[in-house]
Structure formats: structure tokens, C-alpha cells
Amino acid sequence: QVFCLFVAHFKISNNISSASGYWYYSPWVGRSGWLVRMEVRKVCLSWRTVRGLSSSSRPWRASPPVFRFSVADSALLYCRFSKPAPMFLDDSFRKWARIREFVPPFGIKGQDNLIKAILSVTKEYRLTPALDSLSCRRCIIVGNGGVLANKSLGSRIDDYDIVVRLNSAPVKGFEKDVGSKTTLRITYPEGAMQRPEQYERDSLFVLAGFKWQDFKWLKYIVYKERVSASDGFWKSVATRVPKEPPEIRILNPYFIQEAAFTLIGLPFNNGLMGRGNIPTLGSVAVTMALHGCDEVAVAGFGYDMSTPNAPLHYYETVRMAAIKESWTHNIQREKEFLRKLVKARVITDLTSGI
Structure with a gap:
């Protein structure tokens, strides 16, 4: 006990x-x-x-x-940090005023029917019973940064109760540095792994909806319908996710809203997606963990703009300079946010990249 x-x-x-x-x-x-x-x-x-x-x-x-x-424990650095925030959307999602008033990615306005259709099939809205029953939940967000390479942190990462991975970051072949365990894989259509064999057997697939087409895509996936490549995506997307409906979740978009406007301080832009006001998926995952975990660690975080030729990700040869081409993110503001959490010992940075 x-x-x-x-x-x-x-x-x-x-x-x-x-x-x-x-x-x-x-x-x-x-x-x-x-x-x-x-x-x-x-x-x-x-x-x-x-x-x-x-x-x-x-x-x-x-x-x-x-x-x-x-x-x-906690984002008590921020007085407006809201305690009650479920990790995933459930069948009471329409009662949440904070997300009902905003369109994606900061809310669900206009998506009621799609979300209702998805949740009527998935019928699971929480973590697994074993994880829900933990008195102290230790979580790690594994970023995709090149700083993870050659750190041999795999076994240490696997020791956490919840291991969160982002987008299509691979595990196979990189276990020594990134571990082999995946509890949640958070992604959006363009970031999802496109080859079914890449998916981990025991992980939950979590959609982070950044636009209305993302929810439409997830409905196709859940109902095993044909996905059209011309449905408003900016690159090719997965047409199949090898997960049964009960293994699929929708991330609470409040975490995107809170990360952007409350914690990082990005431009509000009338609550609409705009230049430099979309938090990276890593910061969104950290925000989620601050609500749902008792101990939060990160690994593979941090962009060092002073080394433009360094690898951006641990699994490919794209260079650091590529991140400057992003118009949606404000990397400097996010770095300040994450550094504040590390300095206050709210989170632990295993790779010291922040």
C-alpha cells in the first residue's frame, strides 16, 4: 500500500x-x-x-x-494551470467549455459529429487499467532529437511506467538509445507511421488533431474506410493503422491550447492557427504529462541552432537547419518554457538538450 x-x-x-x-x-x-x-x-x-x-x-x-x-509534481510555476484535464476525449467532451469554443487545433468546435462517431466505436477513453491504478505514475516523453544518439539510455527509458513517443520516430534498430517500450504514440495524420509493421503491439495510438481533416482521417481509420490522399493533408498520410478501435484515443486538445497560450505564451490570433502559434508535439506531450503523471522526464528534446549541420533527428540525416523553415512553431519560446520547467525541477531532462 x-x-x-x-x-x-x-x-x-x-x-x-x-x-x-x-x-x-x-x-x-x-x-x-x-x-x-x-x-x-x-x-x-x-x-x-x-x-x-x-x-x-x-x-x-x-x-x-x-x-x-x-x-x-506540477506546473505550479503557472497560476492558471488547470487541474482537471482528462488525458483523452471521452463521451462527455461537449461539456468542456474550454475546448468547445475553439476550432482545431485549440478545440473541437465544428467537430462534434466526427468525434462522436469515433468515440462510439473506440469506447475506451482512459489509459489501461493497470496504469490507471498506479499510485505514482512515472512518465517519460521521448523526443526525436539527434541528441539521443549514442547515449545508451534505452534501459533507463524503458524503466518508466509510461513511455510516450511522437509521430513516426522508430524504435526497431535504435533500442540501445531509445528503448523498446512504447505506451502511447501521439501523432497526427502526416506524422503517423505509414507501414503497419512499424507499430508497436502493446501501445495506444493517440491522435493529436491540429485541423478538422485530422478527425475525418481518424474516422476513416477507425471505420476502416478508404482514406483519400487529397483530403487537405500537406503530405502523404497513413491509409491504415494496425490498431483495433479500443486501442485508439483522441488527445484532449486543451493541452494544445494550454501549451500555446498559457504556458509558452504564443500569439493568440483570435484562437486560430497562425504563424508561430502552434506548439510542437513535444511541448504538447509535456503539458499532457504535467496533468496526468506524478513524475515527468524528457529525452531527445532540444534544438541547438548554433550547430546547423548536426542531425535534427536520431534516425535520419536531416540537419538542424531544417527546423528554421517551420512557420508554425516558435522554437525559442518553447525552449524558454522547457528550460523553466527543468530549472524548477518540475521535469527531468535525461539528455540535457534543453
Whole structure:
């Protein structure tokens, strides 16, 4: 049995630190709306540790506790971070005002019928029962960056409860550096693997819908209908995903909205997709993990623009300079966002690329 304690450390301006138990999402914010340098850690202790602490008159001076997990939990760097955010869309998606008011990629406006049709077949809206039952959920987002190459992090990555991979980043042949385990593969039509044999057997396929055509594509996939290559895609897309409907999910688009406007601070543009206001899938996945995981790590993140000839991805020869051609992303703003999380120890960067 596992018990969870919440311990918040408040760093006051005169450098006096105080600690208080059982605090979560404190309303203590500064005048500008930011929390006053607050760091929250959720510590999950075994029953033996809790019993040992409670039996001591000076619990924190007792024998060293046996921690099952030590968790840096939360985006308390951001006072507007919203606690209740389901990882995937479920059959109550139309009740979510935050996404109902925006068109893709920041919401679901105009997509009700498509989403309803998809969910009526998939009928699964959560992680697996085993993952849902975990008291402390350790997650890692594996990016596609060339910084992963030759790091031999495979076994360390596989040790996490949830391993999230993005788009078509391959595993086979790269296990030593990127691991062999995949829990979630988040993608959109143009980024999805096109060869059925590339898909991992035990992973969930998760759509991140950036435009209305993406939801239409997923409906084709779920219903095993013919996918037309001329359906508004900017490159060829997968015509088949070797997953049964219960293995398919729709990522909550609120994470795209929150990553863009609340956490990274990209241009609002009246809530429409525009130049430089679309977060990368990596930042979206991190935002999702901040809501759904107790410990968050990343690997393979970071674009070093000072080395234009370095490999952009660990699995191909495209160079770093190619990322400058993207009109949708603001790489510098995203780097600042991720660095803030790393510096505050909200997330751990295994490859030190951020």
C-alpha cells in the first residue's frame, strides 16, 4: 500500500524557507499572477516508511525513509494551470467549455459529429487499467532529437511506467538509445507511421488533431474506410493503422491550447492557427504529462541552432537547419518554457538538450 504526501516549499524574499504538508494548487500568487516561487513535491512513501515516521517524536530525524518514488509534481510555476484535464476525449467532451469554443487545433468546435462517431466505436477513453491504478505514475516523453544518439539510455527509458513517443520516430534498430517500450504514440495524420509493421503491439495510438481533416482521417481509420490522399493533408498520410478501435484515443486538445497560450505564451490570433502559434508535439506531450503523471522526464528534446549541420533527428540525416523553415512553431519560446520547467525541477531532462 502506498501513501502520498504533498509537501510545498515556499521561498520567501528574505530567504527564509517554510514547509507545509498537504498543500496542492495553492492560491498564493504574486501581484503579476505568478506563484511566489513555490515548489511542490509529491512524495510517495511505503507503508513501512509512514509507520516509521508516525512512531517518531521527531519524524524527519528518524532513520532515512525508504521512498518508493520522489516526485516533482506540477506546473505550479503557472497560476492558471488547470487541474482537471482528462488525458483523452471521452463521451462527455461537449461539456468542456474550454475546448468547445475553439476550432482545431485549440478545440473541437465544428467537430462534434466526427468525434462522436469515433468515440462510439473506440469506447475506451482512459489509459489501461493497470496504469490507471498506479499510485505514482512515472512518465517519460521521448523526443526525436539527434541528441539521443549514442547515449545508451534505452534501459533507463524503458524503466518508466509510461513511455510516450511522437509521430513516426522508430524504435526497431535504435533500442540501445531509445528503448523498446512504447505506451502511447501521439501523432497526427502526416506524422503517423505509414507501414503497419512499424507499430508497436502493446501501445495506444493517440491522435493529436491540429485541423478538422485530422478527425475525418481518424474516422476513416477507425471505420476502416478508404482514406483519400487529397483530403487537405500537406503530405502523404497513413491509409491504415494496425490498431483495433479500443486501442485508439483522441488527445484532449486543451493541452494544445494550454501549451500555446498559457504556458509558452504564443500569439493568440483570435484562437486560430497562425504563424508561430502552434506548439510542437513535444511541448504538447509535456503539458499532457504535467496533468496526468506524478513524475515527468524528457529525452531527445532540444534544438541547438548554433550547430546547423548536426542531425535534427536520431534516425535520419536531416540537419538542424531544417527546423528554421517551420512557420508554425516558435522554437525559442518553447525552449524558454522547457528550460523553466527543468530549472524548477518540475521535469527531468535525461539528455540535457534543453
